[in-house]
Amino acid sequence: MAVSAERRHQERRARPRPGPDRRAPRGLLPGGEGQGLPALAGLGLAQALVVLAMLAGWWALALGLHLLGCLALPSLLRQRPPGWPGAVLRLLAMTLPALGPLAMLGALAALAIGLPRRLRDVAPPLPEDPLDARLDAIAAAGPGGGLPDGLLLESLGDVLRWGHARQKARALDLAAEPSRPGGAALLRLALSDPDPAVRARAEALRPGVELRLLEAAAECRAAARGQSGAAAIAAQRALARALDRAAGSGLLDAPRADACRAEAAGLWQALAEASGADAEAEAALGRELLALGDLPAARLALEAAVTRGAAGTAALGWLAECLFRARDFAALEALVARWRPVLEAEAQEGTAGPHAGAWRLWLAR
Amino acid sequence: MSAALNPPQGESPMAPGALVAGAWLGPALAALAGLALLRLAGISGEFLGLLIIIGLSLLAGAPAALLAARRGLQGLPLGLAMGGAGLAAFLQLHLVDRLGLAEAVPGGLAAAALVLLWTGLTLAAGFGLPPLAGLAAGLLAGGLLAWGLGGLAGGFGGLALAAAIAGFVATVPAAALPLGLPRRLPRGGTDPVLAGLALALAVLAGPLSTYLLGGPLMAVTLALLVALPGLVFVALARDLAPLPLATRLLGLQAMAVVLGLVIGSAPAAAGLVAADSLPAYRLALLGAGFLPAFAALLAALLAREAPGAATLAAGLLAALSAGLGPLLGWVDPRLSDHGALLAPLLATGFAFWLLAREQDA
Structure with missing residues (x-):
């Protein structure tokens, strides 16, 4: 019995609550200075009519007008205006039913006197939320504000981890802005966030980003169509990179991502065959084939890229992954033995490459 | 003072000394202000109507103020207390005292506005805002x-307007601060x-029972004035420990009582107290001398997490103030005036015992 009561209590607490977010701070000073004023003016007008009716001796009319004014209070309060006028409006809603025009006069006096000096000087403004400040700074820096993608991801990731619902939503909106291509990675993270509200928001934003990635690829495709010679090769390379980015964003659904990869693989293959010694094209081709599951072809392309030596350690990592998936451990050990000095540098403590951990394991054998 | 200005999140401001002392100070000062306003409106001799308004406002306002002090400003209790006090005062003035609508409506509004004033003053004291x-x-x-308006309607309306403006201005900071989150209290705030x-009954019981039994109302009410300096001291001294404070208060009040x-015979000479009720006045004066000490002890009891002991002490004072005089009068008619002396004395002793017992434990 006690256990079930406990569980019921926990379930009730975990259930999302209706109404505005209670953890969202209710600002005392900043912002929203003018929001409550129209409502106050309307209530003041109604109460002035009540006073007129009372002075004329029409008590029933005054009571009726007063009750009408009271009926309007809940809808006025639902907007929850912030700041000093909001506080005045909240208290007015508590006192107006009993006090009528006197409460209105009290509200006018409170507006005229303003926030007490001591409260203004000593306690508020309430401590600024650092996450809000960070979001403001990111929004103010603008798209080309020199904010590296890594820093953007880290900042917004912190907001996703520590912020309240409104801040998380704002972080996702910032990440999904068309001018921030790096934000797509944050959306991919948010898709597997423990907070269901964040997941839902990211799902809602995903189609827009997906469409944008595909549109970028389509633009490149259109640009590549009319070119020839060296310009055609450059346009093809740009198209292949755009397709790579779309497929690697993690936001596309699986068939569409595979279609992008297949198209990119064809382009990279054409590029590799055209120039004969294009390490980037071979490495990228190998990676696409690896992702598509064509392990022998991927192995050929990656080995070619690695043999040329110009593709960097990323190609080594992909090749190792390809060999591992193909269960050719002898070839994998030979690869490690052949490239040991390079891999030792890659596997050093403190490097954050995607394969550093795996290299450490294989080098220790 | 800054600690008072920055109460921890979710904790409501609480100034028990100001609250308890204000329960006696506020009505006394409101009665004086009301009398002045009535005089300004050209009315003299409506003291009883004023006392009814203030008494009803205190009866509804003290619980609302205490709730606001403990749990932050909440709309429903405040609205109910204001509406209840206003309606009760309106009905009393209109149906029982046979006043017209033009007088009874401002009277009811004055009671409702005074409820807001008590709540606002309590919250302002809690935040340390003047x-x-x-x-x-x-x-x-x-x-x-x-x-400008003149007459009884003007007097009551002036009191209502004054209390509404002062109360509203004092309460708004509490509505602006993000307090009032539910705080864990036993039995959900009752x-x-x-x-x-x-507390309200303890303030009202003595004058009320004297009035209902046809006793010397002015003698009992006027004697309460001697407690005012001590009560002001309690209201302002927020950080003193209760027992030394009570000891000092007894010394201060001894001087005030001797002066009184x-x-x-001055009140008798001025015609405020009848000559034959002068002995009762003197006894009430002596009893009122213990009131600030009782208030200091009550404030210490009230500052605890559970206000049960404070309720008990205040309830005992109310019961003694209301019942001891008639009881003694029933035993011996010559003893009936001694109730005004014995009730605060016994209640102070009881509160002291409650406090000392908890501190020993």
Whole structure:
């Protein structure tokens, strides 16, 4: 019995609550200075009519007008205006039913006197939320504000981890802005966030980003169509990179991502065959084939890229992954033995490459 | 002072000393202000109607103020207390005292506005904010209204306007600060209401029972004035430990009582107290001397997490003030005036015992 009561209590607490977010701070000073004023003016007008009716001796009319004014209070309060006028409006809603025009006069006096000096000087403004400040700074820096993608991801990731619902939503909106291509990675993270509200928001934003990635690829495709010679090769390379980015964003659904990869693989293959010694094209081709599951072809392309030596350690990592998936451990050990000095540098403590951990394991054998 | 300005999140401001002392100080000062406003409106001799308004406002306002002090400003209790006090005062003035609508409606509004004032003053004391700006503005506006409108309606309307403006200005900071989150209290907040009701009854019981039994009302009420300096001391001394404070208060009050006894015949000479009730006045004066000490002890009890002991002490004072005089009069008619002396004395002793017992434990 006690256990079930406990569980019921926990379930009730975990259930999302209706109404505005209670953890969202209710600002005392900043912002929203003018929001409550129209409502106050309307209530003041109604109460002035009540006073007129009372002075004329029409008590029933005054009571009726007063009750009408009271009926309007809940809808006025639902907007929850912030700041000093909001506080005045909240208290007015508590006192107006009993006090009528006197409460209105009290509200006018409170507006005229303003926030007490001591409260203004000593306690508020309430401590600024650092996450809000960070979001403001990111929004103010603008798209080309020199904010590296890594820093953007880290900042917004912190907001996703520590912020309240409104801040998380704002972080996702910032990440999904068309001018921030790096934000797509944050959306991919948010898709597997423990907070269901964040997941839902990211799902809602995903189609827009997906469409944008595909549109970028389509633009490149259109640009590549009319070119020839060296310009055609450059346009093809740009198209292949755009397709790579779309497929690697993690936001596309699986068939569409595979279609992008297949198209990119064809382009990279054409590029590799055209120039004969294009390490980037071979490495990228190998990676696409690896992702598509064509392990022998991927192995050929990656080995070619690695043999040329110009593709960097990323190609080594992909090749190792390809060999591992193909269960050719002898070839994998030979690869490690052949490239040991390079891999030792890659596997050093403190490097954050995607394969550093795996290299450490294989080098220790 | 800054600790008072920055109460921890979710904790409500609480100034038990100001709250308890204010329960006696507020009505006394409101009665004086009301009398002045009535005089300004050209009315003299409506003291009883004023006392009814203030008494009803205190009865409904003390629980609301205590609830606000413990749990932050909440709309429903405040609205209910204001509506209840206003309606009760309106019905009393209109149906029982046979006043017209033009007088009874301002009277009801005055009771409702005084409830807001008590709550606002309590919250302002909790935040350490001086309510003087609102009080001055309210008194100015109320005085103008009383002077301009004239008559009983003007007097009551002036009081209502003054209390509404002062109360509103004092309460708004509490509505602006993000307090009032539910705080864990035993029995979901009924305890503060009970404590507030007991406090209001303790303030009202003596004069009320004297009035109902046809006793010397003015003698008992006027004697309470001697407690005012001590109560002001309690209201302002927020950080003193209760027992040394009570000891000092007894010394201060002894001087005040001696002064009161020396000039004891002055109220009689002024015609405020009948000559034959002068002995009762002297006894009430002696009893009122213990009131600040009782208030200091009650404040210490009230500052605890559970206000049960404070409720008990205030309830005992109310019961003794109301019942001891008639009981003694039933035993021996010559003893009936001694109730006004014995009730505060016994209640102070009981509160001291409650506090000392908890401190020993």
